[in-house]
Amino acid sequence: MTDEPHKVTSVDVARLAGVSQSAVSRVFTSGASASKKTKDKVLKAATTLGYRPNVLARAMITGRSRIIGLVVAYLENQFYPLALERLSNALQAKGYHILIFTAPNSAEDVEAVIQDLMAYQIDALIAASVSITSELAEQVRKAGIPVVLFNRGQDGVGVSSVTSANLAGGRKVARFLLEGGHERIGHIAGWQGSSTGRDRQSGFLAEMNAAGRTPFSVMDGMYSRDEAMACAEKMLAGPVIPDAIFVGNDHMAFGVMDVVRAHGLVPGHSISVVGYDDVPLAEWGGYHLTTIRQPVNRMVESTVNLMLRMIEDADAMPEHIEVEGPLIVRSSARIPEGWTK
Amino acid sequence: MTDEPHKVTSVDVARLAGVSQSAVSRVFTSGASASKKTKDKVLKAATTLGYRPNVLARAMITGRSRIIGLVVAYLENQFYPLALERLSNALQAKGYHILIFTAPNSAEDVEAVIQDLMAYQIDALIAASVSITSELAEQVRKAGIPVVLFNRGQDGVGVSSVTSANLAGGRKVARFLLEGGHERIGHIAGWQGSSTGRDRQSGFLAEMNAAGRTPFSVMDGMYSRDEAMACAEKMLAGPVIPDAIFVGNDHMAFGVMDVVRAHGLVPGHSISVVGYDDVPLAEWGGYHLTTIRQPVNRMVESTVNLMLRMIEDADAMPEHIEVEGPLIVRSSARIPEGWTK
DNA sequence: CTGAAAGCGCTTACAG
DNA sequence: CTGAAAGCGCTTACAG
Numbered sequence A, B: 001m002t003d004e005p006h007k008v009t010s011v012d013v014a015r016l017a018g019v020s021q022s023a024v025s026r027v028f029t030s031g032a033s034a035s036k037k038t039k040d041k042v043l044k045a046a047t048t049l050g051y052r053p054n055v056l057a058r059a060m061i062t063g064r065s066r067i068i069g070l071v072v073a074y075l076e077n078q079f080y081p082l083a084l085e086r087l088s089n090a091l092q093a094k095g096y097h098i099l100i101f102t103a104p105n106s107a108e109d110v111e112a113v114i115q116d117l118m119a120y121q122i123d124a125l126i127a128a129s130v131s132i133t134s135e136l137a138e139q140v141r142k143a144g145i146p147v148v149l150f151n152r153g154q155d156g157v158g159v160s161s162v163t164s165a166n167l168a169g170g171r172k173v174a175r176f177l178l179e180g181g182h183e184r185i186g187h188i189a190g191w192q193g194s195s196t197g198r199d200r201q202s203g204f205l206a207e208m209n210a211a212g213r214t215p216f217s218v219m220d221g222m223y224s225r226d227e228a229m230a231c232a233e234k235m236l237a238g239p240v241i242p243d244a245i246f247v248g249n250d251h252m253a254f255g256v257m258d259v260v261r262a263h264g265l266v267p268g269h270s271i272s273v274v275g276y277d278d279v280p281l282a283e284w285g286g287y288h289l290t291t292i293r294q295p296v297n298r299m300v301e302s303t304v305n306l307m308l309r310m311i312e313d314a315d316a317m318p319e320h321i322e323v324e325g326p327l328i329v330r331s332s333a334r335i336p337e338g339w340t341k
Numbered sequence C, D: 001c002t003g004a005a006a007g008c009g010c011t012t013a014c015a016g
Helices: A010-017 A021-027 A036-049 A055-062 A079-093 A107-118 A134-142 A166-179 A195-210 A225-235 A250-262 A296-312 B010-017 B021-027 B036-049 B055-062 B079-093 B107-118 B134-142 B166-179 B195-210 B225-235 B250-262 B296-312
Strands: A067-072 A097-102 A124-128 A147-150 A160-164 A185-189 A217-220 A244-247 A272-277 A290-293 A320-323 B067-072 B097-102 B124-128 B147-150 B160-164 B185-189 B217-220 B244-247 B272-277 B290-293 B320-323
Touching: A010 A021, A010 A036, A021 A036, A055 B055, A067 A079, A067 A107, A079 A097, A079 A124, A079 A296, A079 B079, A079 B097, A097 A107, A097 B079, A107 A134, A124 A296, A134 A147, A147 A296, A160 A166, A160 A195, A160 A296, A166 A185, A166 A195, A166 A244, A166 A272, A166 A290, A185 A195, A185 A225, A195 A217, A217 A225, A225 A244, A225 A250, A244 A250, A250 A272, A296 A320, B010 B021, B010 B036, B021 B036, B067 B079, B067 B107, B079 B097, B079 B124, B079 B296, B097 B107, B107 B134, B124 B296, B134 B147, B147 B296, B160 B166, B160 B195, B160 B296, B166 B185, B166 B195, B166 B244, B166 B272, B166 B290, B185 B195, B185 B225, B195 B217, B217 B225, B225 B244, B225 B250, B244 B250, B250 B272, B296 B320
Parallel strands: A067 A097, A067 A124, A124 A147, A147 A160, A160 A320, A185 A217, A185 A244, A244 A272, A272 A290, B067 B097, B067 B124, B124 B147, B147 B160, B160 B320, B185 B217, B185 B244, B244 B272, B272 B290
Antiparallel strands: A097 B097
């Protein structure tokens, strides 16, 4: 009983339905004309045979693979799996699917990966948490593939990007901490090689500066839990320690809270910790982290719409979309008196 | 300055190199013969033109798309993004890539998704955290596509599976809790519609039974954080409460710990909580959860090897691979005196 | 080793 | 509306 795994093609369906192969194709091509009669015959035959048009063959003709390449570095930070899930769902609803490419954050690796990915004739490229050099972006663009950076911006490069309002976010945190009466505010920043890390830090410093204040200390946490924890250890080592730490993302902030507690300090009382992202874990009892929310849903929505537009219209200009997010007040940081928003 | 996004093909390379199109193809086909001279010419031309063979066109001929379909339900449980990342890396190293399909856990949705996914001519299907009905599995198998269930088993269906030793794991937890002198051991189980949920529970109950003990209470947490928290609330509502709870996975266990703490109890002292998975968060200070480790790396390795074998050999019999994992002792549960392993 | 030719499974002008 | 035919970019027997 060896079922030959014969792939059923449009020719098989045509034969069974008693029509031409072209007719079958038309029935499965939206916008093509076919009489109700043929349509019925074809659909019936297709169902009995279990026929679905071969996406790859179709892609060769139309030049549309309905595959979106997604380059992502680390899935450890809960923000990315979440974004991935939402992106996949939204894209799936539009008839697209995500082909995953994992890339360490070094430029050469990204290069190799992008070469690899272009061979799959993807319709568009989403780069999440990964930076792209100008040459690379140019190369992809030349191949006619739209690029959208997700949660990462880039200057002077002809690619689109969707981010949250990082500068404004950094400012909000500084204001919150300042109004909370903190005297020694430290910052363990997001990776300064990334736009998000730089913008959050700039906003924070700008607001501090406007208030005539200097941060207790500023270090680069590199978006790495271990690195951030090491930074926290350093900040807490001296005779004078900070009474607040703004951490560049939640993922690092959890590590910082662990260090803070290991030092016998209580977040929200003896020291304040504020993060950035509002991943689900931030709300859980183990951390209950005050943080800036990155509105994943709206970021995903913008990304998908933008991408679809760029796929339709090859001449569409790059856009930079920024979505604002609120400060979510929880218990990891002291709340200023009379704080409402 | 409109760069026509012209796709460079093997014909372009052939022209520039002064050889036939077939020659170009051979240079890029491993195992094909080409003289060093042509090879050099072709490679040089390919580099200047930025040529890469079109994977889709190649797939049409060879019948190998080098695309692996991955069906996954929820990425919220940290275990899955982690597995996904590792799978993607391992597969990428072998020249394959993952096409993502997200499916809610209802049977019809999975059906639609699988139809969708077969249209992409995937070389194999990995179903993670998703059950597949026998008919569906049969349908996919008939199309000649190998199926591997990741972290989910299935009886009486001709598909392969890779899981951890869930039965043994459940037993280990029971033994640990018993030896710890706990008197009222509750169980908030993994979804009883899944093999992992059932097996962990069976192992737990078998060992309890062998010791002549009855669990305090057994509820189905459905692998949902909210559901598990509701179960915990119920267990802690009565006048008599458990002194230990075995939770079907870490993701739920974190929620249970939150509830436990909200009741003023201290995990590891007034009550013990044990999970299953050992996701990274289990080690973090906020929870420090005692749990059974699912060896993701080895599970991924097994999955990839098994899949590759099945792609090579269409007649390969389904295999069921089970990887054992150790109990990782942390502070969320009382440690039996003299406990070494 | 190399080139000309067939063919993978489709879509899409082109006639009728 | 419908069918015959060309062609997407490749790989792979087939001759030489």
